[in-house]
Amino acid sequence: MTSAVVIGGGVSGLVAAWRLALLGRAVEVFEATDDFGGAVCPQLLGGKVIDAGAExxxxxRPSGLELFSELGLSDVVxxxxxTDARIATPQGLQKLPPGVLGVPASTDDPLVAALLNEEEIQRARAERDVTITSEMSVDDVVGGRLGSAVVQKIVDPVVMGVHAAASDELEFTTLFPGMDSLIEQEGSLVGAAAKMRGGLGPSGSAVASLRGGMNQLTARLVDACVEVGVKLNVNTPVGGLERLENCWRINVDMVGVSHADTVVVAVPPTVAAKLLATSAPHLAEQVAALRxxxxxxxxxxxxxxxxxxxxxxxxxxxxxxxxxxxxxxxxxxxxxxxxxxxxxxxxxxxxxxxxxxxxxxxxxxxxxxxxxxxxxxxxxxxxxxxxxxxxxxxxxxxxxxxxxxxxFAAPGHSKKVAHIAESVQAIPGISLLSSPLAGNGLAGVVAFAQAEVSRIASTHQGEVP
Structure with a gap:
């Protein structure tokens, strides 16, 4: 039986561990803190359990609901x-128009008219063609097509709320994956937003959670891992990685040494860069540059x-x-x-x-x-x-x-991610799940972890001697 070690017990690490075990791997997870789940974890507020992070x-995208179903959680979705979310403006509160990350699905929506003046609405309706590249920000694309007012008054507060950065700081193609192709198909950014949103309904409706909180996902993932034989460890930080001739040597603080055919690094970029510094210095430099x-x-x-x-x-x-x-x-x-x-x-x-x-x-x-x-x-x-x-x-x-x-996906981020993917694929038996590679949002994290497991499974690995 081939083996795998997962470093980091957040959602991405747990999903990867569970999937690998389902494929017949002997899997062990090392989590540095005293609990699993990362930002998907419970916390007490006046005796009531809340989601400390993601809610x-x-x-x-289908990956989230599919995972709920596979874990037997469909009944508690x-x-x-x-869904009538608001934007807080200096003039008061205004309802957020339906769209994709603030890009409105229609410039004829009365909710758009409530946020823009007549000149700004006419500018948005007269959408201009802008050729999209990976070096362009959200502001470059949306502002160039629909006008700066749409960015400042509608898109930017949504982008800031979700990604904690401004529209002129973040890469369009990373925040709106697949949107460039839809723009070509639909002939406009607004049309592409309407197509991408589909029948999801009012703004704020394109999400789901679990009764009792998203922390239920972590609890179920832990149970699922145990059910398929994954060995789970908390309070076990990994101090270093070393690539041997046909396997990985993992130095686990306070535990000792472990060996595995495959190692999945599911930790923040700064931690990942330190772990990779000896065996994969070029990859470590690339990861350290992620923001x-x-x-x-x-x-x-x-x-x-x-x-x-x-x-x-x-x-x-x-x-x-x-x-x-x-x-x-x-x-x-x-x-x-x-x-x-x-x-x-x-x-x-x-x-x-x-x-x-x-x-x-x-x-x-x-x-x-x-x-x-x-x-x-x-x-x-x-x-x-x-x-x-x-x-x-x-x-x-x-x-x-x-x-x-x-x-923090600044313009050019997608190129960095592509180069990192090439570096990872050139190193036998390693997967890297640091959050900047998957993007923000649990659905993206889950989809990326599952894609990496599929890649690992398609790569032949020898047995640990």
Missing amino acids: AMGIA VYPRR TTSVKVVHLLVHSPELDLQPTGPGLLVRRDRMDVAAKALTHSNAKWAWWEDLLSPHEHVLRLSYGRSHQFASNVTDGLTDEELLAKAENDARNLLGVRKRFYVRASTVTAWPESLA
Whole structure:
């Protein structure tokens, strides 16, 4: 039997381990922390279990729902009960038009008209042709085609909320995979957005979660791994990798040495680069050059009768010119997910605020703030965004930091990823699942992990002696 070691027990590592075991590999996972799941993990908020990180999975691509089905989770899949997300502007809150990452699916939508003036609408309708390359930003493509107002007033707050960076900092082809081909087919960016969105409904509806939270996915993946014989280890950081003649030598801190035909490196880029420095220095340099963004998530359990009417729907994204707010997004969790209602007392609400933007904006958001200071800022931001006239009572709160959690896909990122893929394929028995290679979003992470397992399976590996 061939063997595999997976370094990192986040969702990508667990998916890879499970898939490899299903293919008959003897698999062992080494996770440096005391639990599995990475950013898909539970946390307590006033005695209630919440998602500390990711709270949903995109369903525009099939990998997420297919994984739920394979794991026997279809019966607990849930969808947002309210999908009327808002954009927080200096003038107040406006509903987000249906589209793809802010690109509207129709310039005739009244929701677009509510965000743009007449001149800006006419500019968007007179879409201009722009040849797309991998060196172009979202702003270059969307702004060039539809006008800068569409970017600034609609697209940018969505991109910032999802990717923690601005539209002029991120590569279009990475954030909108396959969109360039659809533009050619449909003849316009707006037409391509409508085609890509399909029948997914209002903005905010293209996601799914699990009753009780996405942390249920991690729990089920752990169980699935155990069921197929995967050996799982926590608190076991890997100190180094060495490529021998026909296998890998893995130096595991406090455990010793392990050998495997295949090693799957499912850790952040900085950690991966250190592990690869000796055996694959060129690949290590490439991985070290990948950029990421760190974020913090604040959860508030509040008592507020004013919020019973759910004034902002499921949540909102914050435009950069909303200067009185530091958060980039707010989710009213029990307005978004119906299963929360059975867990909350009358007038109780769960609010989730996201902080952290690219280095261009980070200095005025969380740099140098203690958790207590960030909590105070979050309470003030929530009150301003929700329009609560009275000070609501915060019953419980949490602050969770996610360093290196999001890919920072600057223009040219896709070329870097392609070069890294070539380097990985040139080294026998290795797979690299660092998040910037898969992009942001659980569905992409799952799809990438599964594709890597398929690649590994198609490559003949000798037995460990």
